[in-house]
Amino acid sequence: MLEYVLLSFKADWSRALMSGLGIIIGVISIVALLSVGQGLYGGVSEQFGDFDMDLVSVRPGSGMGMGPGERPASTPEEPAEFDEKDVKIIDNVVGVEDVYPLKTSRALLSFRGDNASVSVIGILPDNHNDLKDVVARGRFLANSDYKAAVVSHDIAEDFFRMDISPGNQIRLYLTEEDRYMDFKVVGVLEEDEDPSYASNTCIYITHKAMDDFLDVDEYHYDSITVRAEDATLVEALAEEIEKEISRIHRDEAYNVEALSTRFESVLEVLNMIKYALAGIGSISLIVGAIGIYNVMTLTVKERTHEIGVMKAIGATTWDIRTLFLLDAGMLGLASSLVGILLGTLASDFVGSVAGIPQEVTLQSVAFGLLFGVLITTVAGIYPANKAAMLDPIEALRAE
Amino acid sequence: MSLVEIAGLEKGYRVGEIDVPVLKGIDLGIDEGEFVALMGPSGCGKSTLMNILGCLDRPSKGRVLLKGQDLSHLSDRNLARIRRDEIGFVFQSFNLIGRMSNLKNVELPMTLKETARGIRRDRARELLESVGLAHRLDYSPSNLSGGERQRVAIARALANDPSIILADEPTGNLDEKSTNEIMDIMYQLNKEGHTIIMVTHDIETTKHCSRVVWMRDGLVQEVTS
Ligand SMILES: Nc1ncnc2c1ncn2[C@@H]1O[C@H](COP(=O)(O)OP(=O)(O)OP(=O)(O)O)[C@@H](O)[C@H]1O
Ligand SMILES: [Mg+2]
Numbered sequence: 001m002l003e004y005v006l007l008s009f010k011a012d013w014s015r016a017l018m019s020g021l022g023i024i025i026g027v028i029s030i031v032a033l034l035s036v037g038q039g040l041y042g043g044v045s046e047q048f049g050d051f052d053m054d055l056v057s058v059r060p061g062s063g064m065g066m067g068p069g070e071r072p073a074s075t076p077e078e079p080a081e082f083d084e085k086d087v088k089i090i091d092n093v094v095g096v097e098d099v100y101p102l103k104t105s106r107a108l109l110s111f112r113g114d115n116a117s118v119s120v121i122g123i124l125p126d127n128h129n130d131l132k133d134v135v136a137r138g139r140f141l142a143n144s145d146y147k148a149a150v151v152s153h154d155i156a157e158d159f160f161r162m163d164i165s166p167g168n169q170i171r172l173y174l175t176e177e178d179r180y181m182d183f184k185v186v187g188v189l190e191e192d193e194d195p196s197y198a199s200n201t202c203i204y205i206t207h208k209a210m211d212d213f214l215d216v217d218e219y220h221y222d223s224i225t226v227r228a229e230d231a232t233l234v235e236a237l238a239e240e241i242e243k244e245i246s247r248i249h250r251d252e253a254y255n256v257e258a259l260s261t262r263f264e265s266v267l268e269v270l271n272m273i274k275y276a277l278a279g280i281g282s283i284s285l286i287v288g289a290i291g292i293y294n295v296m297t298l299t300v301k302e303r304t305h306e307i308g309v310m311k312a313i314g315a316t317t318w319d320i321r322t323l324f325l326l327d328a329g330m331l332g333l334a335s336s337l338v339g340i341l342l343g344t345l346a347s348d349f350v351g352s353v354a355g356i357p358q359e360v361t362l363q364s365v366a367f368g369l370l371f372g373v374l375i376t377t378v379a380g381i382y383p384a385n386k387a388a389m390l391d392p393i394e395a396l397r398a399e
Numbered sequence: 400m401s402l403v404e405i406a407g408l409e410k411g412y413r414v415g416e417i418d419v420p421v422l423k424g425i426d427l428g429i430d431e432g433e434f435v436a437l438m439g440p441s442g443c444g445k446s447t448l449m450n451i452l453g454c455l456d457r458p459s460k461g462r463v464l465l466k467g468q469d470l471s472h473l474s475d476r477n478l479a480r481i482r483r484d485e486i487g488f489v490f491q492s493f494n495l496i497g498r499m500s501n502l503k504n505v506e507l508p509m510t511l512k513e514t515a516r517g518i519r520r521d522r523a524r525e526l527l528e529s530v531g532l533a534h535r536l537d538y539s540p541s542n543l544s545g546g547e548r549q550r551v552a553i554a555r556a557l558a559n560d561p562s563i564i565l566a567d568e569p570t571g572n573l574d575e576k577s578t579n580e581i582m583d584i585m586y587q588l589n590k591e592g593h594t595i596i597m598v599t600h601d602i603e604t605t606k607h608c609s610r611v612v613w614m615r616d617g618l619v620q621e622v623t624s
Contacts, residue, residue, distance in 0.1 A: 309494045312455060313508045313555065314483020316476050392455050396494060 019295035020335035022288025023376055027339025027368040028346055030281030034364035035347035037274030042359050053260045054097075054231035056238045058082065058090070058224040058245065061253030080245075080252035081220040087124065089244050090226055095237045097229045098127050101221040103210050108173035109155065109203065110180075116159045119202040120172060122210030130227075131189065131204070138166030138187035145206050149183040153191040154200040164188065172203070174213065181213045234258045278367070285371055288335075289379040296328060296383035307387050308395025321388035328380025329373060336372025340365055400467060401428040402563060402594055403452065407461035410447055421447050423617035424461070429563075429596065434589040436605040437598045439614035445598045446567055448614070452596065453486050453565045454478040466562060483511055487556030489566035493548040495540035501527060501551045502536045508558040519558075526554035530584055546577025553584055557593075564588065566597040570604060578604065 060079035082101065091099045103122040108115050123131075125141035131150070132140045141150050149170065156164040164170065166185055173180045183205065192199040211219040226241060228234045235258045242256040300307070307320055315323075344360050351358030410422040421444045429435055437445050450456040451463060454470060457478075463470045465485060470478070482488075495504050502523050509519035527536055530550040540548050549569060556564055566585070570578040578601070586607040589595050597608070605611050613620045 305494075306496050309496055310507070310511075311479065312453070312482065312488055312490075312494065314479055314486075314511050314559075316479040318476070319479075319511060393450055396490070 015295060015299075016331055016334070019292050020288075020331050020338070020376075022291035023285065023332060023335035023372050024288075024339040024342065026281055026285030026288045026375075027336045027372045028343040029284050030278055030371060031340050031343025031360065031364050031368040032347040032350060033277030033281050034274065034367060035343070035360045036350055036358045037270070037277045038361050038364060039347075039351060039358035040270055040273070053263070054228045054234055055259045056226040056228065056234060056241060057255075057257050057259060058086075058226065058241065059222070059255045060220075061255045077251055077253040080249040080254035081218070082224055082254075083220055086221075086245065086248065087224060089248070090224060090241055093237070093240050093244055095229050095233060095240070096226055098129055098227040100124065100127055100225040100227070101207070101223075102225065103207065103214075103219070103222050105210070105214060106175060107203075107213075108175050109159075110171040110173060111160050111164060111168070112162060114160045115173075116155070117175075118155055118159075119198045120210070120213070121202050121204050122207045123204050125204075125206060134190045134192075135187045136190040138185070140187050141204060141206055143206065145186070146209055147181065147183050148186045148205070148209075150187040150189060150204040151185055152189045152200050152202050152204075155203065156188040159201075170203075172213065177215075179213075179215065181209070183209070231260075234260055281368075282371065285375050289375045292328065292331065292376050292379040293383065296324065296380050297386070299327075300324070300383045300387040303387070304390060304395050304398040307390050308392050308398065311390070311392035312396060317388040320390075321384045324384035324387050325377060325380055328384065329377045331380075332373040332376025333369075335376065336369045339372060340368050343368060402431045402433075402466060403427070403429040403596075404462070404464040405452075406464075408448075408451070408458050408463060409460035410444070410451060410456070411459050421617055422451075422458075425617075425619055427612065427619060429594065431562075431594050432589075432592055433610065434585070434595045434608045435597070436608040436611045437596060437614065438600070438602075438605070438611055439620070443614045444617045445614055449565050449567045449596070449598060452563075453488055454482045483508060484559055485562045487559075487561035487564040489549070489552050489556050489564065489569045491568040491571040493540070493545075493552045493572075495548060495551055495555070497539055497541045499539070500537045501532065501540055501543070504540060504551055505555045505558055508555060512559055522558065523554070526557055527551070530554050544577070545573050546580055549573065549577070549581050550584065553581070553588075557588075562594065564593055564595045566595060568598050568600065570599065570601065582607070 060081065061077070084101075087099050087101050090096060101124050105120050105122075107118060107120045109118045123141070124143065125145065126143045128140070135150070136153070138150075141148055149172075151164050151170075164185055166187055168185045169182060170185055171180050171182050183203075205213070207219070207221075226237070228237045238256050238258040238261075245254060245256060307315075310320060310323075344365075347358045347360060405425050405427040408422055408425040409420065411418045411420040413419070425448065437448070439445055447456070451458055451470070452465075454473075458471045461471070465481065468481075470481070473481070488494075495501075496507070499507070502520070505523035505526055506519045509522065514522075524533075524536060527533060530553055532547060532550055532554070535543065535547065535551075540551055543551065553569075569585070570581050573581060582604050585595060585597065589607065597604075599605060609624065611623045613622070
């Protein structure tokens with residue numbers, strides 16, 4: 001049976017190409033769009049993957065009520081200013097594991113005559129159980145330390161001709177203000193294998209040192225990061241913290257947010273984009289299906305006499321139907337394979353030209369193949385049935 | 400028991416509101432090994448009778464038995480099986496498939512029967528050789544003369560070794576020379592034991608027939624030997 005289907009392809013390859021074109025284009029768009037969509041999704045989730053899912057971030061707001069999770073404000077508000085009081089309050093909220101008040105500044109690090117630009121981060125050392133565990137050499141900071149610093153891996157090993165070791169003296173310059181402060185290095189951190197922002201290129205000092213180094217009138221934290229005891233309850237914890245904060249900073253702008261919330265909503269949007277793209281592909285497949293239907297109907301009409309002959313020499317309704325469905329299925333398979341090939345090339349091309357991450361997954365290939373074959377076959381059902389039901393005598397009369 | 404038994408066969412076609420009777424009560428028996436010619440004026444119902452015998456159409460009334468099996472109440476599927484296995488049709492207009500080679504055309508009834516590829520190829524080749532077309536196996540029928548096409552059609556009709564060959568004006572489109580060639584083949588087949596029913600308008604072609612059945616206006620008028 002298959003032989004005769006193949007025969008009809010050989011005889012009608014130009015028509016097969018024409019009718020398959022819609023399916024080819026449909027499968028190309030499905031594969032390419034799904035791949036680019038998947039790439040976007042993968043790229044973003046990889047970036048977000050660095051974020052710990054059990055963290056709540058507390059930040060001063062812009063005062064415009066614009067950010068996600070920010071309290072909307074009818075009138076512009078002053079940004080909230082967070083200090084030790086807030087840390088204490090948050091620390092007392094049930095479910096909080098650690099509280100990390102942070103203040104960050106750029107500075108020029110000078111070591112034995114060499115200079116390098118680094119991030120200096122003021123921390124409350126006793127709360128940083130996460131960093132205490134990753135000290136490679138020396139010790140971690142204590143709350144009572146003053147002109148002591150802990151240096152992250154890259155700065156210690158890669159930035160200077162000589163490695164920085166515990167006991168070394170370093171000097172930090174505040175770039176804009178021509179002021180400096182000397183620190184004694186007490187510890188060097190292990191390399192962060194999965195680095196988030198600046199985690200391998202920063203220096204940790206205490207808030208007290210940071211305050212004097214910056215020499216500002218009022219010292220406030222840039223942000224307070226809170227680690228939840230239970231990651232699954234992080235959103236409830238964020239609400240609880242927000243409630244506590246609102247008591248003190250009633251008319252100020254601030255922003256309390258579980259990092260996972262943002263992550264999830266971005267993934268959700270990306271997921272939607274991915275399937276919307278696939279939807280566009282599906283529409284072109286449907287257009288392709290209409291093309292297949294038309295061409296098949298035409299073919300049945302043209303081959304009416306032939307169908308009559310086949311029936312006269314003993315083909316059953318089932319035989320004829322199978323023949324035409326196989327015809328459609330093969331057409332769908334061939335078109336889908338061509339479409340997958342071109343779609344893979346297209347997504348490579350789009351990915352490299354537009355600089356978008358793309359990823360051809362088994363899922364998108366399977367999706368393309370499945371839809372291509374399925375839709376072509378479904379489009380072939382009606383014409384195939386029509387062919388199968390032809391009356392042999394009347395079909396033989398047709399020419 | 401006869402190979403074919405027709406009793407009280409009637410066939411009418413519905414044209415618009417009215418039933419037009421075409422066959423009005425045919426009684427006829429045909430034995431195995433006979434070569435029967437069917438003659439009569441145009442429109443008397445010869446092709447209609449052949450189509451019913453060939454399981455392409457159903458009787459309106461009466462009985463048609465082939466090898467004792469009543470054809471009037473069979474399902475479409477079973478009728479197709481009988482066409483495939485028991486009937487060899489030869490048409491006036493050949494009815495070959497132009498986009499297939501002669502070999503594939505002859506193979507087709509065996510393909511429908513799911514005969515193994517090698518076997519059906521060998522048999523198709525043999526059959527085409529036996530009708531003198533050994534040198535035309537891979538040609539398309541459209542490149543053949545009318546006489547040659549009809550020889551391919553005869554080879555195809557023989558593919559599944561049918562019980563009966565039904566030929567509806569097999570020489571109707573052919574010149575005298577081709578007609579003689581085809582009739583020689585038909586005669587040869589009959590001598591080999593094939594039962595043949597042939598519609599013809601040419602009395603010349605009936606000289607080898609065991610009987611001539613004369614039809615008129617949907618009835619058998621007389622049978623001559
Ligand atoms: N499907 C049909 N619907 C209506 N009338 C039909 C149909 N088929 C055949 N007829 C009529 O039945 C009659 C017999 O037709 P049939 O083809 O059997 O004649 P025939 O004896 O083979 O004639 P010819 O020698 O010209 O081939 C004709 O009058 C024809 O018009
Ligand atoms: Mg006729």
